[in-house]
Amino acid sequence: MTEENQTLKISKIRDGIVIDHIPAGRSIRLLSILNVGEHSGHTISLAMRVKSNKKDYKDVVKIENRNIAEEELSLISLIAPDATISFIENYNIKEKRKVKVPETISGILRCPNQNCISNAKEPVETIFHIVSEDPLEARCEYCERIFKGSDLIGKI
């Protein structure tokens, strides 16, 4: 079955965003970090393990009447480094963007090192410096340990 036929499994949306090329199985986590779900008031369409041309399988998510903030783009990049985001207005793609892994990520992640001062009740937000995009690795500004992406994403 072609990719086009697969995407027809989800109907077009009028306004909102389409996040494509999410690694298969990661869409639920992605929705959770974007804080969209049963209480957010958005209509969400989700397709998991769709045959993809690029990778073997992928997930696709469509969220109606939702925009994406710049810092959310960097967050998505940690879970889905190849994702593309289409901004839909009146059924048309107004803009299409690829996510980009930022140089630093502030405030979103928690340090997996329990002995790190950023996990104490101090008035600071976490800061992670990306040291490698593929495989994803980031260094904590405070304890200076380097963590794998999977360890960091597990802490979101």
Add this chain to the structure above:
Amino acid sequence: MLKNRSVVTIEDVSDEDLKEIFSIADDMEKLLKENRKADIMQSKIMCTLFYEPSTRTRLSFESAMHRLGGSVISMADVKTSSVSKGETLADTIRMADSYSDIIVIRHPLEGAARLASRFTNKPVINAGDGSGQHPTQTIMDLYTIRKELGHIDGINVLMLGDLKYGRTVHSLIIALSRFNVKITLVSPESLKIPDYILKRVHDEDKIKLSTDLESSLPEADVVYVTRIQRERFTDPNEYQALIGSYSIDSNSLEMMKKDSIIMHPLPRVDEISTEVDRDPRAAYFRQASNGVPVRMALISKIMGVM
């Protein structure tokens, strides 16, 4: 330039800074031998915040500041201070900022000194943060090697013991890798150097990992021993079985070069037997005595008076 800058990790101290600190420390040592005071830090106050027990580090920092003619204020005990009432480190630092000109901190959590430096414009010196770094010990260790052997480039350094939790070795490995040296890391498998430290090393080819002490001893110019903490082992028998293979005694001395040195950040427990103390190669007490002149030099550089 270290003037008005914090020293949180050894990477905050450039090669040029190191050279200058060594040269000033030489002068300070002469001054101390002649029983003279520097008096270049009059009206300056150092605040020492020690959230963890310390003997040598705290005393040598305080002694260094007094020898420079400055004064020291300190938090007597975490239990009697506002920390015990739940005050954040950030708030304590804001307070220390208005009371002093330079802050020295030791804390059980990693990154504490970095956090402290964010809440003050005054320079912060890291005197040890959890299993993180201990940069002033490293400067002192490098100074000791240079003084004892005459040079740092071209030497073989063997580091022995707890390389996983020992913060002094973490800073020292990173710093030594900036020189033309060969480093052999000998530790039990369960206490080997963490990957996140190896990733910060300048040239990983300079480093060799081993679990066999005897084969590495004859090559070493410096044998840097660290304490293997009994409490790291759930089974006391395991500790007893291990300690013999990772300690230095008179047999080890037989295998070592005649002009090599043995160093230890102290306190020493079972890992260097007391019979070694009489050997001229035992440099650990001389190493500890370098703490004051080296810290005098560092404080002077940071405060911009040298």
